Amino acid sequence: MNIYLLVGIKFILGILIMILQIHILGKHEFSVNTPLNQIQNYVLGGIIGGVIYNTSISILTFLIFILVWSLVVIIVKLMINIGFIKSLVVGNPITLVKNGKVNVANCAKVGISAEQLMLTIRTEGLDSTEDIKSAIMETNGKLTIIDMKSSAPKFPLI
Secondary structure (H helix, E strand, C coil): CCHHHHHHHHHHHHHHHHHHHHHHHCHHHHHCCCHHHHHHHHHHHHHHHHHHCCCCCCHHHHHHHHHHHHHHHHHHHHHCCCHHHHHHHCCCCEEEEECCEECHHHHHHHCCCHHHHHHHHHHCCCCCHHHEEEEEECCCCCEEEEECCCCCCCCCCC
16 A cells, blocks of 8 residues: 555544544543643554554554544543542642632642742732632642632532
8 A cells, every 4th residue: 555545544544533532522621731631632642643654553553552542531531520530630629829828838739939829919910919818720720819809709500
């Protein structure tokens, strides 16, 4: 078989499997940057990128690789509702500031410096940590800041 045709077929199959994963797992899962999503993207990119140019790997072998990886991801996504697995794979939100007091240990745990924390606080229009009721590092890496003047956050009922 022509090498270019083989590469093209593998590439198209890889894209189709990615589209299938997006439809099965939901578009939101691919927009959120969790450790699992990063690993999934790296491995999927490695499989597709590494295999499509390797002529010694057949289309069938390529499909088996990518389908097994997709199955692993889907199983992990289904098991994510189990508390232990969710905290292991996705993580938990971590409180960095509570009632104006910075939790230095939690800041070090998530790798945020005092300068980064203060920059984020200033971009929220606040001058000091004393103005903060709570600052929480979310599982996607975003910092949620609730100032002292805000009412309690409202959570959707699902």
